[in-house]
Amino acid sequence: MHINLAHQCTTIPCPGCSQLWGLKHNKLTGTLSIGMEFSNQLSLVDLQNNEITDFDGTGGKNIQIRLAGNPICEETGVTKNCCVVPQSNPTSLYTTPPSPSSCPSATCSSDQVYSPRCTCAYPYTGILFFRGILFSDLENSTIYVALQTNLTQFFQLNNLPVDSVSLSNPIMAPYSYLLLNLSIFPYGQDRFNRTGVSTIAFIFSNQSYKPPPNLYGPYVFHGDAYNHFSDTKNSKKSTTSIIIGAAVGGSVLLLLSLLAGVYAFHQKKKAERASLESNPFAHWDVKKSSGSIPQLKGARCFSFEELKKYTNNFSEANGIGSGGYGKVYRGTLPNGELVAIKRAQQGSMQGGLEFKTEIELLSRVHHKNVVSLLGFCFERGEQMLIYEYVPNGSLYETLSGKSGIRLDWTRRLKIALGSARGLAYLHELANPPIIHRDIKSTNILLDQHLTAKVADFGLSKLISDSEKGHVTTQVKGTMGYLDPEYYMTQQLTEKSDVYSFGVLLLELVTGRRPIERGKYIVREVRMAMDKTKGLYSLHQILDPTIADTSLKGLEKFVDLAMSCVKESGADRPTMGEVVKEIENIMQIVGMNPNAESATSSSSYEEASKGSTLHPYGDQSFAYSGTFPV
Structure with a gap:
C-alpha cells in the first residue's frame, strides 16, 4: 500500500494484517494511492479525520477505504462509501447498559x-x-x-x-x-x-x-471525582444541625455577656482556644522546629487519620521505599489520585528545621522537572510529607537494574536534560535562589514517561541578596557527590550543585556508583580518557547496557561532565550553561530537546527480564548527613 504524505510517497508494508486503522487523527496530508504491493488479507484501511485531499483508487479494489473527515470528502465528494462513517466503527460508542426504551419500568433522574x-x-x-x-x-x-x-x-x-x-x-x-x-x-x-x-x-x-x-x-x-456518596445527605443534616447549634450557643453567650462581664471574658478566651485548635499550625513547636510556622503556597495540611486511611494503616503492601529518615508509602486519595507519603520514623526525625525547609521550598516551586509537594502532616509527633506519586522510582534504581527499565543513550540524554532544567530553575528562576545541596541519582525520580524530577529538599538552602552568592554553613551532603571546595571552605554555592551534577552525568555514562571498591568515578574517568581516540577510549568503563550501541555525542557529554567537576567552582559552568550544552548534544544526535520524554520501555516482558549487565551492587550508597570539618 502506498500513501502519499505531504507530497512525498511513503511505502507502508502490511504483511499478513487484515486492518490498518492506527493512522486516524494523525494529520496525514497529500494523495492516498493504493498500489499492488499489499497483503492479500488486507481488507480495511481507516484514515478518517486526516488532511487527505485526493485519492487514486486504481488499486486495491477489494479493500474498504474510510476517508470521512478529510478535505477530499468535503470538497470533491468522491465515492460515497469512502466518506460515510459506518455504524460499526472502532471509535464509535460501544456500550453495555441498555437504552431507556428497553427499561420501561425504570425512572431515572437526569x-x-x-x-x-x-x-x-x-x-x-x-x-x-x-x-x-x-x-x-x-x-x-x-x-x-x-x-x-x-x-x-x-x-x-x-x-x-x-x-x-x-x-x-x-x-x-x-x-x-x-x-x-x-x-x-x-x-x-x-x-x-x-x-x-x-x-x-x-x-x-x-x-x-x-x-x-x-x-x-x-x-x-x-x-473521576464522585459526588453522590450515600452519606452526603446525612452529612448535610449534621452540618445544618451544627450551624443551628452554634448560632443558638452564640446568642446565649451574647445574653450572658450582658449579665456577667467576667463570664464573657472567659467565653472569649475559650473561643480563642477553639480557633487555635482549628489552625493546622497550632501545634507547631517553634523551639523544636528552629523557626516560625511554614509560609505555604498551595500545600495543604493532612491529618494523621486521613493518611492512615489512604495507606490502609501504613500497610507493608503500600511501602515503596525507605532510607535513614524512615519509609515512603503509596497512598490513594478519595478521588483515586496516587500520592507518595514520606514518613519519618520515631527517633530519627530529620529535624524540625529540615522538615520546615522542605515544606516551604516545595510549596513555592512549580516546574515539570521538580517533584510536586501536595501537603504535610505534623501532629501526634509525626513528620510526614505528601508528594505527587512518581511511578518509575529513582534513577539509581533504574541504573542498577532493579526497576526492569532499560535506558538507551537517547533516554539518558533526556533524563540528563530534565534534571539539569529542574536544577537550573532552582538556581536561576526561584526567588530567592535555592541550592539543593544533595543532588544524586537517588534524588532524581522518573515518572511514567521517564521525565526526570528533582526530589528531596531536606538539606536545601536559600540564598538571599545579602549573602553574595554563597552561604557559610556546616558541610552536609552525600559522599562521592560532595564538592571538595565546599568541603574545604564550608562556603556553599550554586557551583556545589554543579559539581554533584557532573558526578551524576558520569554515573549516567558508566552505570557505576560514585565510589565503588575504593575507586572514585571522577578520578577513574580522568585517568582513562584519551581524547585522541574514539569515545575517548572509555570502552572499558562504559555502562555495558549502552556500550555496543551508537553513542553519538558521547565525547561532548563527557567533556561537559568533566567541566562540572573541576576543582575550582569558578571554572565550572552554570546550570543554565549546562542545559544549553545538553540541548546542543541532543541536536547533534538528531533529537528534539523540546519534545516530550519518551514513554517507558518497561513492559511485562522487559520488567520480568530485568538486567544483569549493571555493575551496581545491592548496597545503596544513599547517605545524606553531616561531615566532620
Whole structure:
C-alpha cells in the first residue's frame, strides 16, 4: 500500500494484517494511492479525520477505504462509501447498559444512569488506559465483553459492593494506548459510600486487578471525582444541625455577656482556644522546629487519620521505599489520585528545621522537572510529607537494574536534560535562589514517561541578596557527590550543585556508583580518557547496557561532565550553561530537546527480564548527613 504524505510517497508494508486503522487523527496530508504491493488479507484501511485531499483508487479494489473527515470528502465528494462513517466503527460508542426504551419500568433522574440490569444508579466512573493490547480488531465486541465479565467477577469474588460494570467508547490514543470509559454500578442501592469508592480506587492503583492476559497488557486507571456518596445527605443534616447549634450557643453567650462581664471574658478566651485548635499550625513547636510556622503556597495540611486511611494503616503492601529518615508509602486519595507519603520514623526525625525547609521550598516551586509537594502532616509527633506519586522510582534504581527499565543513550540524554532544567530553575528562576545541596541519582525520580524530577529538599538552602552568592554553613551532603571546595571552605554555592551534577552525568555514562571498591568515578574517568581516540577510549568503563550501541555525542557529554567537576567552582559552568550544552548534544544526535520524554520501555516482558549487565551492587550508597570539618 502506498500513501502519499505531504507530497512525498511513503511505502507502508502490511504483511499478513487484515486492518490498518492506527493512522486516524494523525494529520496525514497529500494523495492516498493504493498500489499492488499489499497483503492479500488486507481488507480495511481507516484514515478518517486526516488532511487527505485526493485519492487514486486504481488499486486495491477489494479493500474498504474510510476517508470521512478529510478535505477530499468535503470538497470533491468522491465515492460515497469512502466518506460515510459506518455504524460499526472502532471509535464509535460501544456500550453495555441498555437504552431507556428497553427499561420501561425504570425512572431515572437526569443525572442517574441505567445499569446493565435496568436499575437507576450513580456509577463510579473513570478511564482505563491500556499501554499494550494483543488484538487489532477494535470492532469486535466480544473483546470488551470478556473484559467486562472478568471485571464483574473480580469485584464479586472479592465481596465488593459492585452490582455490574459497563465499558464504552474505545479510542486508540497516541503511542498505541487504548482508552476505555469504565462505569461501576453499586450493589443494593443507587450510590456508593466513601469506603466503597476508596476501596475500588485502591484496587486499581495497587494493581490488584489483572486484566485477561491474552488480550490486554499493562494499564492505568484515572478515576473521576464522585459526588453522590450515600452519606452526603446525612452529612448535610449534621452540618445544618451544627450551624443551628452554634448560632443558638452564640446568642446565649451574647445574653450572658450582658449579665456577667467576667463570664464573657472567659467565653472569649475559650473561643480563642477553639480557633487555635482549628489552625493546622497550632501545634507547631517553634523551639523544636528552629523557626516560625511554614509560609505555604498551595500545600495543604493532612491529618494523621486521613493518611492512615489512604495507606490502609501504613500497610507493608503500600511501602515503596525507605532510607535513614524512615519509609515512603503509596497512598490513594478519595478521588483515586496516587500520592507518595514520606514518613519519618520515631527517633530519627530529620529535624524540625529540615522538615520546615522542605515544606516551604516545595510549596513555592512549580516546574515539570521538580517533584510536586501536595501537603504535610505534623501532629501526634509525626513528620510526614505528601508528594505527587512518581511511578518509575529513582534513577539509581533504574541504573542498577532493579526497576526492569532499560535506558538507551537517547533516554539518558533526556533524563540528563530534565534534571539539569529542574536544577537550573532552582538556581536561576526561584526567588530567592535555592541550592539543593544533595543532588544524586537517588534524588532524581522518573515518572511514567521517564521525565526526570528533582526530589528531596531536606538539606536545601536559600540564598538571599545579602549573602553574595554563597552561604557559610556546616558541610552536609552525600559522599562521592560532595564538592571538595565546599568541603574545604564550608562556603556553599550554586557551583556545589554543579559539581554533584557532573558526578551524576558520569554515573549516567558508566552505570557505576560514585565510589565503588575504593575507586572514585571522577578520578577513574580522568585517568582513562584519551581524547585522541574514539569515545575517548572509555570502552572499558562504559555502562555495558549502552556500550555496543551508537553513542553519538558521547565525547561532548563527557567533556561537559568533566567541566562540572573541576576543582575550582569558578571554572565550572552554570546550570543554565549546562542545559544549553545538553540541548546542543541532543541536536547533534538528531533529537528534539523540546519534545516530550519518551514513554517507558518497561513492559511485562522487559520488567520480568530485568538486567544483569549493571555493575551496581545491592548496597545503596544513599547517605545524606553531616561531615566532620
